[in-house]
Amino acid sequence: MKKTLTIILVVMITMTSIFAAGTKESAAGGVTTIKLANWDTSTMAYIPALISAFEAKNPTIKVEVIDIPSADYVTKLNVMLNGGSDLDAFYIKEADKAKEFFDKGQLADLTGYAAADKIDLASFNGTDKTFTFDGKLSALPARTDFYVLFYNKDIFDAAGVAYPSNDMTWTEFEQVAAKITTGSGATKKYGALFHTWQALVMNWGVQDGKHSIMDGSYGFFKPYYEMLLRMQRAGTVMDYATLKTSNIHYSTPFIQGNVGMLPMGTWFMSTVIDKIKSGESTVRWGVATIPHAADVPAGYTVGSTTPIAVNNASKKKDAAWKFASFVTSAEGAAIYAKYGQIPATATAETLEAIASMDGMPAGVVEALKVTNISPDRPAMDKVGVVDQMLGEEHSLIMLGENSIDKGLAEMAARFKEVTRD
């Protein structure tokens, strides 16, 4: 019995590795169909647009989208890749996971392809370095998102306060939030809203480009925890516990016009436009560059890049590369910009194109001219477990269960534990 089991196990394991290793590129006569993994495709009109433009240019390649709900995307993608699925290309939703995929040998080395096609890596504004591991270009940066400050013009006008500028410090931000907070109870207008993600505090610590969530000691978060808790006590931001226990999505209070300022990613711009178009919101909104600390230059922000990768086990790597290089080309970038998304190869022209999109408020183009984007989560080993740990400790500080000092000390102690093995 034991022997039989051992044999079955060995057979199963070897079979998996055979499938995973893949075989030679199959040149199917006529049309090659590649499979592309993406999430919530119905909310991303640019994906079908990219595909049809690509297919028009490459009539011998068809792209089939495997759509996965966003909450399950990373897990599902991992399971598919580990299980030797015939996926050819995929977007990496959380860029920091790229290193884990690379470590597992699941990202095809694109260095040769890029050299052969004479891709100008400088056009990626440095984001390609995030996905170059051991000198191997392992994914192509497609889209970039970074944090900006959304604001509600009506609330500022009512309080007689000037709109936020593109050069504002966090201290000024806190003062402005206090000035524009009015009312109480259900009709209260809050100065600002910080969503419950730990990123909405920790980002301001890593915004200077010198620190990262993988530092292992976290004193640099302290001023921002102090600021948030102070604002929470003053009632100028919505309470963390309420947001968390009521499952309030960050978009709701903003599009309903209940908050003056919302630090959020650029992806939220197209949501606001859609909500206004569909009549769900009448908010008069604006966008400014994210505030910065006094010792950090204006234009420094935090963000992440969504890259597209080719499955190392794919049998159609050439076709998958063609698609990946198309979406990251100038042509692909123009399509992203047309739909209000910032391509990783953003230039002054693409930013203009985004700003001229129907429904964009005036002044967006200046707000988007950032000078440095620090990754919110760097693509490094163990970043997943560290991020989860930081999230747990973050909730304890924000709920007042731990003091800031104790919470930060716990983060440092647990960093050692979770990265140990």
Add this chain to the structure above:
Amino acid sequence: MRSARRKPYMAGYTVKGALVGYSFILPNFIGFLFFILIPVVFSFVLSFAKWDGFNAMQFIGVRNFTLIFTDRVFKNSLSKTIGYTVFTVICTMVLSLFLSVVLNNKLKGRDLFRSAIFFPYVASIVAVGAVWQAMFQKDFGPINTFLRAVGMTNPPGWFASTKYAMTALIIVSVWKFMGYYMIIYLAALQDIPRQLYEAATIDGANAWQQFRRVTVPMLTPATFFVFIMLTINSFKVFDLVYVLTEGGPGISTTVLVKYIYDQSFIAWNYGKASAASMVLFSIVAVVTVIQFRIERKWTSFM
């Protein structure tokens, strides 16, 4: 003498007959083999290995076990799971027994009450989670509104508090599962011969004495079944935690299976996840063996 003894036992045994027999269990056994036996054995093997699901496995002996037993999250999850189990089992058993006894009487609207109490068991756990999150909402949830109305100035924060999140979780769990165990108790109650109660009445036993001396002993097998199922299910709790708290705030409701999930699908450390699974397996196995031993004593009068 020997062969004569063996004969009746082996009588009619043929290879063909055995094959026919095996072929009957085969469809089920294939399912068991691929979906239970192989994964379990594989998991046992993995608990001594370091594996991310893709690269080659490295055997590292008992290191996974030393790692998890020095991991504060694991130790915390172990004690939280035990606490959850103890309170869930006790409260569910007491309440479901009470409800079944009450609803076994002739009562107006009895079927309605029975269905109402059974209903949570069939309700989707995600829907149940959303509703209870709203119920326990700390500022304007119905529960805290009620507590304030009856004079509590500072009601608990429930899911926003490390002290009360587990209590809230236990309340939801008891509410969800007591209906199912009530049905089991009801079936057992209806199996108790009426003569026993008649005899007890003639002997002058009052209602409490009848409950204590007739009902409870006669329910022992049902109680035992309920106890085992509840214990095992409580140790395995995951879905309720996942939809209600995701293990938080902090790690205050991170139970064992949530820990296993995190190790598998966030850390991609199948070795540690398997080691934790083996710990869970041994706990459940030991508890079950002890319960079976006790059951033999309990039910020996029957």
